[in-house]
Amino acid sequence: MPTPRVAMLARVVFPLHGYGGIERHVFHLVTHLTRLGAEVTLFVQHASHERRDAHDAATQAITAGLKRVVYLRYDYTSPLLPPNGVVGRQFNYPWYTWELGRTVAHLARGGSFDVIHSQGLCAAGYGLIRSRDPLLQRIPFVANPHGMEEFRTPDWRKWLAYAPFRALYAYGHRVADRAIATDACTQDDLPRYLGVDPARIAVIPSAIDVEECLGYVQPALRQALRERFDLAACDLTFMSVGRLERNKGFHILIEALARLQGQLPPRWRWLLVGNGKERANLAQQAQQAGIAKQISFVGRLDDDELHSLYEEVDLVIHPTLYEGSSLVTLEGMIHRKPMIASAAGGIPDKVFNQRNGYLVPAGSVDALVQAMSQALHARAHWPAWGHESERIVRSTFDWPIVARQTLALYMSLMIPNPIADSR
Known part of the structure; x- marks a missing residue:
């Protein structure tokens, strides 16, 4: 036929x-x-x-x-x-x-x-x-x-x-x-x-198109982004990507980061990529939580910038409250990143506890704090988790x-x- x-x-x-x-x-x-x-x-x-x-x-x-x-x-x-x-x-x-x-x-x-x-x-x-x-x-x-x-x-x-x-x-x-x-x-x-x-x-x-995503990465742009966000001075860098809206759960992550300060290294950074109506509220929440200096509101990036920046971070966090299939999760995974993400939408088909990161119930600050704490203690496993993330994408997505x-x-x-x- x-x-x-x-x-x-x-x-x-x-x-x-x-x-x-x-x-x-x-x-x-x-x-x-x-x-x-x-x-x-x-x-x-x-x-x-x-x-x-x-x-x-x-x-x-x-x-x-x-x-x-x-x-x-x-x-x-x-x-x-x-x-x-x-x-x-x-x-x-x-x-x-x-x-x-x-x-x-x-x-x-x-x-x-x-x-x-x-x-x-x-x-x-x-x-x-x-x-x-x-x-x-x-x-x-x-x-x-x-x-x-x-x-x-x-x-x-x-x-x-x-x-x-x-x-x-x-x-x-x-x-x-x-x-x-x-x-x-x-x-x-x-x-x-x-x-x-x-x-x-x-x-x-x-x-996602694996070769296209990886093809966006540019060494010179990676260097420029490292300098732009002073990443060389950071001991640990988190990254999240999404519209700055309430349903993406970034307010949940700010509360979790505030509670984890005693476990985080002194020079940690969270890069939040995206624009939206919640930006002012998130900035105010971060200020009140005492972690505003550790958070960079990156705004929207083009594809070259976004995929080059993925290469420069240690851990990708997607705390969404509800979700579809979640292409953002796949993007982080193909860049060999360990993941912490909500068990929402199609994410449980992509992120597996202690294989390539941790799943958490959507909207639970306590669960997110616990998962991040466990991930911090298992940091030696992050390279292996990152390779598993890549394998999952290449074999299925x-x-x-x-x-x-x-x-x-x-x-x-x-x-x-x-x-x-x-x-």
Whole structure:
């Protein structure tokens, strides 16, 4: 059977629409599928002229191996309303996924695709159209729900605001032939939150491109970062990466570090990489805890800087309160770092106690203090833990491996395309 013609239904792709986890997932998935011979048509929203111009070379890299890229309108709201705010998304995303579904369904009826694969809420529009069209039902439909943060938010206002959003999200994945769980430890979330039949769940992990991540590292930049943060004078350097928001748990880590001062060497440092609305609160908390001088709010780094900085630290800590698959965890691991991370989302599939670090219950200061204390006493094992981190990523979470698993799923679902055969 020949490799498939795939319609990839998304809204965003790196770097045209940002640098987040879903954007990178879409970019690497379509890139590696095309390397395996799949014929991929990517559907995404229009990018601004400024972003397209700024990333012209990257745009060419995205489109080079694809059959084509189809751009659709996303922002249907007033210019005064942020398109991705809580209200804006309620209007824009349902309309986008409906128009996307209509476009893809039209092409699929013409025999253009052997497999339809959606990302996030993009499943809803096509799923609704397909459920009423027996011809489309004969073309395999795979849906990937990703992190499902809207189902886990502790903010009751967002919970209420996103109720219609969650209903569409759940519907689109219930009607797919296969819904992808990005970690074995989170596959039960799909029946729980989305109502997906367990028999229709396929476990295919989220991944990182190992060679790309390591290729960002630059010796001169490492030296510049060492000097910028005066790391040569530090006895111990921690690092955390993420948006500075309450759900990332950085306030928990500040409290834990304050309680551990007696066990930490005199010249320790915590590098906190990222921006967000919690920065002022975190800085105030650190000041009140008496550890402000040991904390560097690094801000956002580009990929070269981020991956070069990973090489300069001793331990990566990810104290998140809730999580999806956690690409940040994989990034730290591929740089051979021991990890301390919350047992949230897909992290328990990546971090194992005393193999490559420690897992802690999300939100527990006491547990984080205990894990960090144990790690400090086991510092002689950190190099071995770092090598185990790297082994885990290379064996399970590298994109060439995950793309092959995705292609195998397609092939297992494919039947001769009745639309194409009738032409």
